[in-house]
Amino acid sequence: MTRERTGFLDRMRGERRARERDGEPQPTGGIDDFVIITGFSGAGKSQAMACFEDAGYFCVDNLPPEMIASLSQLFAHEGSKVERAAVVCDVRGGTYFEAIQRVLDQLDADGVRHRVLFLDASEEVLLRRFKETRNLLSPVREQADVVIDTSDLSASRLRKVVADKMLPQGVRGKLAVTFLTYGYKHGAPRDADLLFDVRFLPNPHYESELRELTGLDEQVIDYVERSDGIADFYDHLIPLLDYLLPAYVREGKAHLTVGIGCTGGRHRSVVIGERLAREYSERGEYMVEVIHRDVDKPPRRP
Numbered sequence: 001m002t003r004e005r006t007g008f009l010d011r012m013r014g015e016r017r018a019r020e021r022d023g024e025p026q027p028t029g030g031i032d033d034f035v036i037i038t039g040f041s042g043a044g045k046s047q048a049m050a051c052f053e054d055a056g057y058f059c060v061d062n063l064p065p066e067m068i069a070s071l072s073q074l075f076a077h078e079g080s081k082v083e084r085a086a087v088v089c090d091v092r093g094g095t096y097f098e099a100i101q102r103v104l105d106q107l108d109a110d111g112v113r114h115r116v117l118f119l120d121a122s123e124e125v126l127l128r129r130f131k132e133t134r135n136l137l138s139p140v141r142e143q144a145d146v147v148i149d150t151s152d153l154s155a156s157r158l159r160k161v162v163a164d165k166m167l168p169q170g171v172r173g174k175l176a177v178t179f180l181t182y183g184y185k186h187g188a189p190r191d192a193d194l195l196f197d198v199r200f201l202p203n204p205h206y207e208s209e210l211r212e213l214t215g216l217d218e219q220v221i222d223y224v225e226r227s228d229g230i231a232d233f234y235d236h237l238i239p240l241l242d243y244l245l246p247a248y249v250r251e252g253k254a255h256l257t258v259g260i261g262c263t264g265g266r267h268r269s270v271v272i273g274e275r276l277a278r279e280y281s282e283r284g285e286y287m288v289e290v291i292h293r294d295v296d297k298p299p300r301r302p
Helices: 002-006 008-022 045-054 066-076 095-110 123-142 155-166 218-225 230-250 268-283
Strands: 033-039 058-060 084-088 115-120 146-149 176-183 194-197 255-262 287-292
Touching (some): 045 115, 045 155, 146 155, 155 287, 230 255, 255 268
Parallel strands (some): 033 084
16 A cells, blocks of 8 residues: 555656646646545544645644535645645534545545545543544445554654655655564564564573662663674674665665664563664764653552
């Protein structure tokens, strides 16, 4: 699906130029890309819109569903200079749910070229406040071109994932690489592209003087970096990443998440994640960040 979507704008522009050469009338909806952003409240719609704003899209936030069709008609007018647009439709409940479904059906019937970005999140994140809306939104989710689960995404990572899945390839810059550390006892990350398990290394948790520390502390760093097997691990992992990262770039990927997991996500994975982030940041070939998802969670009692 992603590879098909990355080429759809080029195909669409080619079709438009061909119709213009042949003197054929243009179809309804004269912009190159019209994106409707919707989904669950709290799932990251504002950050998604910021991603499109940074890419030069004309953006409208909190647009009622009934106004989407009217806006698309304005874009279709001959004098409109808007080529790419994104709108956020915040469906809060009641008649809004039915309204947005009618609007999407109407856009299809009118031949308006559009895409739908639906932002989802885990039950744990959403059910606390918005339990009653999830089932009502299911029909809209099924019509979405792309669904992104934002449960484990920071604001910056969400923007990169949206760029990877939704923006034309020419808008992207360097490959953004996130080294995400986590603890298996808290669950593996949902959106990681690659996962590496480092639980084979000695666990600082069982050293009483290190248990309350984390992989950001010098004592833990020294303990992990002197562990048996760590040198061989780097000797295998870094050449593998050196092979994979350029391959992903050639495939047009904009964002890659590399997960590094240990038991609790506080010691071994943090040390290794920091080491890899430093290694690839110094090269200057990629946009690198490191996120320690579980580093602040309390250690289990022995």
